[in-house]
Amino acid sequence: MKKLYLIIMVVILCCVSAFPALSAVLVIVNKNNSSRSMDKAEVSALYLGRYQAFKDGSFALPFDLPADGEVRKEFYEKLTGKSVAYINAYWARILFTGRATPPRQLDSDKMVMDVVKKNPSAIGYVSADIKLDSNVKVILRLE
Amino acid sequence: MYMRKTQAFLLVASFLLCAESTHAVQLSDKIMLNGFGTIGATKTSSDSLGYRSSLETDNAVYDDWNFASRSLVGVQGNFRFTPEWASTIQLIQQHTEDASFDNALQLAMITYTPNADWAIQVGRFSPKVSMLTDNQNIGYGHLWTHSPVESYGQFLVSTADGAEVSYTQLIGDDTLKLVFTAAHAPSTYVTAQQSIDISGLLFGYTAEYSHADWLFRASVFSDKTRNAWVNQSLMNGLSQVSAYWPEAATLYDEMDVQGSHAYLYSLGVSYNTSDWQIQSEISQLTSNKQAMLDCISGYLSVGRHIGDFTPYVMYSRVHTTRDSYQLQTDPGMFSSLATPALGYLGTQYEQKTMALGLRWDINANLALKTQWERAFVDKKNNVLWWNNYTGKGQDVNIFTVNLDFTF
Numbered sequence: 342m343k344k345l346y347l348i349i350m351v352v353i354l355c356c357v358s359a360f361p362a363l364s365a366v367l368v369i370v371n372k373n374n375s376s377r378s379m380d381k382a383e384v385s386a387l388y389l390g391r392y393q394a395f396k397d398g399s400f401a402l403p404f405d406l407p408a409d410g411e412v413r414k415e416f417y418e419k420l421t422g423k424s425v426a427y428i429n430a431y432w433a434r435i436l437f438t439g440r441a442t443p444p445r446q447l448d449s450d451k452m453v454m455d456v457v458k459k460n461p462s463a464i465g466y467v468s469a470d471i472k473l474d475s476n477v478k479v480i481l482r483l484e
Numbered sequence: 485m486y487m488r489k490t491q492a493f494l495l496v497a498s499f500l501l502c503a504e505s506t507h508a509v510q511l512s513d514k515i516m517l518n519g520f521g522t523i524g525a526t527k528t529s530s531d532s533l534g535y536r537s538s539l540e541t542d543n544a545v546y547d548d549w550n551f552a553s554r555s556l557v558g559v560q561g562n563f564r565f566t567p568e569w570a571s572t573i574q575l576i577q578q579h580t581e582d583a584s585f586d587n588a589l590q591l592a593m594i595t596y597t598p599n600a601d602w603a604i605q606v607g608r609f610s611p612k613v614s615m616l617t618d619n620q621n622i623g624y625g626h627l628w629t630h631s632p633v634e635s636y637g638q639f640l641v642s643t644a645d646g647a648e649v650s651y652t653q654l655i656g657d658d659t660l661k662l663v664f665t666a667a668h669a670p671s672t673y674v675t676a677q678q679s680i681d682i683s684g685l686l687f688g689y690t691a692e693y694s695h696a697d698w699l700f701r702a703s704v705f706s707d708k709t710r711n712a713w714v715n716q717s718l719m720n721g722l723s724q725v726s727a728y729w730p731e732a733a734t735l736y737d738e739m740d741v742q743g744s745h746a747y748l749y750s751l752g753v754s755y756n757t758s759d760w761q762i763q764s765e766i767s768q769l770t771s772n773k774q775a776m777l778d779c780i781s782g783y784l785s786v787g788r789h790i791g792d793f794t795p796y797v798m799y800s801r802v803h804t805t806r807d808s809y810q811l812q813t814d815p816g817m818f819s820s821l822a823t824p825a826l827g828y829l830g831t832q833y834e835q836k837t838m839a840l841g842l843r844w845d846i847n848a849n850l851a852l853k854t855q856w857e858r859a860f861v862d863k864k865n866n867v868l869w870w871n872n873y874t875g876k877g878q879d880v881n882i883f884t885v886n887l888d889f890t891f
Contacts, residue, residue, distance in 0.1 A: 383657075391661075392600055392652060408848035423758055424789060427756065429849070436562075439560075440595075446508075
């Protein structure tokens with residue numbers, strides 16, 4: 342019985358260690374952006390096209406990462422609790438009515454950082470593993 | 485022809501399945517091209533009642549696989565001139581009665597967004613008369629292979645030319661959006677005998693409230709019929725004989741639709757989480773003319789997300805709320821006028837459908853869906869179907885397979 346228990350524990354531990362640790366996702370804006378922090382609902386409203394401005398009323402320009410990427414998957418699941426497939430379908434319904442366009446997709450975290458540090462209207466997200474540029478600031482951390 | 489279509493379907497489907505996910509084409513910072521499409525195949529168990537997706541099409545599906553009924557492709561250009569000004573153009577290619585460029589042009593509008601709260605759209609757009617009317621063609625965006633025919637087969641408004649003004653307000657973590665619509669809405673009712681232009685002037689108010697995983701929606705629209713679409717020879721005949729058969733005047737009045745109003749009231753709710761995708765809507769269509777529709781329709785859909793798969797069930801129903809016109813007097817020698825008049829005044833819907841389906845999200849832009857439905861069609865009230873004068877009801881099985889994609 343003990344041997345069986347040990348075998349089961351080893352199998353479980355192997356399975357757990359086989360999954361990569363889920364890293365945090367950082368939502369960033371330009372250091373000159375008036376927002377000091379944002380909550381999930383506010384960021385969600387921007388990334389789901391429900392609202393288009395920061396708290397000070399200035400237009401927000403959200404940026405996305407590649408459609409099949411792991412960071413994008415983590416971002417939307419942590420932010421909205423919904424799968425990337427649902428988010429993609431959601432945006433398809435809205436985009437093709439002409440009423441809103443989804444966040445523009447960039448190829449990498451680095452590109453997102455480059456855009457955000459140059460544009461006070463930009464908002465993006467990057468993996469917490471990336472080194473942040475001094476010209477951006479984190480307004481929301483998604484664990 | 486059947487084998488060539490099947491082979492073409494399989495070839496295109498195989499290509500899409502093997503391809504990596506596709507992306508929009510960003511031509512510049514200000515110009516983006518996107519597209520969407522459906523490769524769909526539908527078949528029913530009936531060789532007498534022709535299934536069709538709406539009253540606007542003559543493409544009826546019987547007990548052979550039909551690829552034209554659901555298949556389409558659309559391309560869209562989005563132009564962002566400044567943060568405040570943008571434009572959208574969309575073209576769709578699908579099987580349709582009217583193959584003109586004007587009919588293919590689904591969207592052609594300019595959007596002005598002076599601030600985050602207000603947006604004004606002018607041009608050609610898809611009016612949101614109910615939850616799905618502005619995006620029915622976007623198969624990838626929906627759980628099912630198609631929107632429920634009971635609710636949407638009769639809403640003959642897919643595009644309109646006019647204006648839409650929207651106001652969005654954040655209320656804490658929630659969002660309230662109010663929309664006013666004013667437009668000319670072209671639409672065509674296709675029968676075996678003719679295509680009837682039932683275009684109208686559309687006005688409506690919509691309110692949408694988003695709270696966490698919930699969306700609540702209410703709308704009211706009025707449509708003023710522009711054309712006298714009832715057979716004018718019949719109308720003239722009734723007018724001439726009313727002195728001899730007074731009830732002819734009543735029939736004339738009930739069919740005198742030009743300038744009359746139809747009203748559509750809709751309530752909808754959706755609940756979407758990581759596990760569940762639930763949506764329901766109820767609508768009432770009413771008018772003051774017997775020749776126009778008067779019915780209640782609705783549906784409930786429940787889907788459960790399991791990894792990349794979402795099985796779902798759906799129940800939909802339509803019920804006419806006004807009885808067919810019954811003659812109060814004997815038409816006598818004027819039966820030749822009374823009979824076709826009663827045809828116009830006897831349009832009835834009575835149908836319910838249960839559906840079971842599965843959606844597989846293959847990648848970020850591609851979904852495969854399969855759906856089985858059983859439609860319970862009343863023997864007298866089968867107007868949604870083609871060749872509907874069989875005089876007998878049927879329970880019909882409908883099978884649909886869709887490959888929906890975006891790029």
